[in-house]
Amino acid sequence: MHNIIAIFKKQLKDTLKNKTVLIQFVMFPVLTLVMNNTIKIDGMPENFFVNLFATMYIGMAPLTSIAAIVAEEKEQNTLRVLLMSNVKPREYLLGVGSYIWLACMLGALVICAAGSYTIHESIIFMIIMATGILVSLLIGLAIGAWSKTQMMATSISIPVMMIFSFLPMLSMFHTGIAKIAKFTYSEQVSMMLNQVSSLQLEVNNVVILIANIFLFTVLFSFAYKKCGLD
Amino acid sequence: MKNAVTARDISHSFGTNRVLNHITFVIPSGEIFGLLGPSGAGKTTLIKLLTGQLKQDSGYAELLGKDTKELSASDHGQIGIMMDSLGLYDRLSVYNNLAFYADIYRVSHNKIADILKGIGLYEARNTAVSKLSKGMKNRLSLARALMNDAGILFLDEPTSGLDPVTTREIHSILREQREKGKTIFLTTHNMFEAESLCDHIALLSEGSIVEYGTPADICRKYNHLNMLRVTLKGGEIISLENSSASALQMKEYLERNAVETIHSTEPTLETVFIELTGKGLD
Ligand SMILES: Nc1ncnc2c1ncn2[C@@H]1O[C@H](COP(=O)(O)OP(=O)(O)OP(=O)(O)O)[C@@H](O)[C@H]1O
Ligand SMILES: [Mg+2]
Numbered sequence: 001m002h003n004i005i006a007i008f009k010k011q012l013k014d015t016l017k018n019k020t021v022l023i024q025f026v027m028f029p030v031l032t033l034v035m036n037n038t039i040k041i042d043g044m045p046e047n048f049f050v051n052l053f054a055t056m057y058i059g060m061a062p063l064t065s066i067a068a069i070v071a072e073e074k075e076q077n078t079l080r081v082l083l084m085s086n087v088k089p090r091e092y093l094l095g096v097g098s099y100i101w102l103a104c105m106l107g108a109l110v111i112c113a114a115g116s117y118t119i120h121e122s123i124i125f126m127i128i129m130a131t132g133i134l135v136s137l138l139i140g141l142a143i144g145a146w147s148k149t150q151m152m153a154t155s156i157s158i159p160v161m162m163i164f165s166f167l168p169m170l171s172m173f174h175t176g177i178a179k180i181a182k183f184t185y186s187e188q189v190s191m192m193l194n195q196v197s198s199l200q201l202e203v204n205n206v207v208i209l210i211a212n213i214f215l216f217t218v219l220f221s222f223a224y225k226k227c228g229l230d
Numbered sequence: 231m232k233n234a235v236t237a238r239d240i241s242h243s244f245g246t247n248r249v250l251n252h253i254t255f256v257i258p259s260g261e262i263f264g265l266l267g268p269s270g271a272g273k274t275t276l277i278k279l280l281t282g283q284l285k286q287d288s289g290y291a292e293l294l295g296k297d298t299k300e301l302s303a304s305d306h307g308q309i310g311i312m313m314d315s316l317g318l319y320d321r322l323s324v325y326n327n328l329a330f331y332a333d334i335y336r337v338s339h340n341k342i343a344d345i346l347k348g349i350g351l352y353e354a355r356n357t358a359v360s361k362l363s364k365g366m367k368n369r370l371s372l373a374r375a376l377m378n379d380a381g382i383l384f385l386d387e388p389t390s391g392l393d394p395v396t397t398r399e400i401h402s403i404l405r406e407q408r409e410k411g412k413t414i415f416l417t418t419h420n421m422f423e424a425e426s427l428c429d430h431i432a433l434l435s436e437g438s439i440v441e442y443g444t445p446a447d448i449c450r451k452y453n454h455l456n457m458l459r460v461t462l463k464g465g466e467i468i469s470l471e472n473s474s475a476s477a478l479q480m481k482e483y484l485e486r487n488a489v490e491t492i493h494s495t496e497p498t499l500e501t502v503f504i505e506l507t508g509k510g511l512d
Pocket of ligand 1: 244247249267268269270271272273274275276314
């Protein structure tokens, strides 16, 4: 626990100096606040921008930032040196992971506040966000573990995050895409976010989410076994 | 006294590339041990094996009384390491780099200022690492290795690429650490460093230890390399073996009053190395 907190603190100090990661955390929350308050079109569903940007936030911020952070630590050899002190790989992953999870939850809170939700709805909104961010973190960790350099992590995470964050939007316009998109966690999250006031989870929603978590955990384990943390 | 490090018949390959060949040596506690060898000799690989970052193909190595293949995270807390890639956090300040490791090692932050003063980085404590010179980064990396007050330090080329002044500063820090009873394993290309700093050295060439001993002993052993360099008044330079065989010729020069200067060129680690391997250290 001690080491996890130390890593958490270091990560916080580092992010404040790291514009590329920082912008990931704040861009969508700010965008949501601005759009939601300025653009009002007749007939637009309630909380349209909130749901749209919340889904994109989940697909982008946690995934790209953790992949970049882990890959950079490998590239710069800071991770190797860290693991040669009394830090275990698990502690490092938990430290960085919990940090990004919390940072993204703060962003999610801002997005949530931008919407017009009751307290009860807000709680459900945040629980959905928490789950989505967690799945994204797993994907990002798998990419980070696989990549030798930050460049490599970026080039993998950009297409991956595009797929997951844009699928829900595309499936609004295309039923064919929707049929496939249904199996992604981001589409599931997006659907749930659209019904926070009367959320009715069916078995297949839960199964798809768990299958996603399982799949990305396996992918991460594979990348970790193959490449380790150096 | 007990040995801090024991290496017995260690061999290691990367694929088909045999990098270390039957390496055997010990480092008594409280010594500075220098591993001297040119680029590619296998120095960094040996450090990685001894600190458990890599597992050797064959042979046995012991650190802190434990098989290096079985070192745990808490064992790693008992050693200080400075790697060739320094592994510093570029965006964080000098102070925050050490503060992080102080947290990891559960050391009071009060200690950071003392360490920074000792290593001459106190004035730069708020500077981001990315803005430091190579020498300052090396010193910071050394400072971090000292953070947990470990009994044994592994330093991979701690002075490579540094100016003579900074090099001397680092040497005096290392001697200070030895005074405190620390064991130091360092690698270097620099024979002066090895000669002036190390209690024992091993010469590593293409993965094999070709000579081992104190710097003075090694040089004495190769004293047949000791030559007399005579510069005559005409400017001519003559090399003579430093032995009775040269006495007659010397006598003649001296009688003719033809000698401008005489130097004896005792073997240095560099000349010994060249004698042994046919190659230089750079
Ligand atoms: N991870 C690796 N995979 C494959 N080959 C490697 C690896 N690490 C080192 N080598 C090879 O092992 C040999 C020894 O490398 P090593 O880094 O130990 O040398 P060194 O003595 O530390 O050199 P330098 O003075 O340049 O740091 C080199 O030929 C190098 O190419
Ligand atoms: Mg090396």
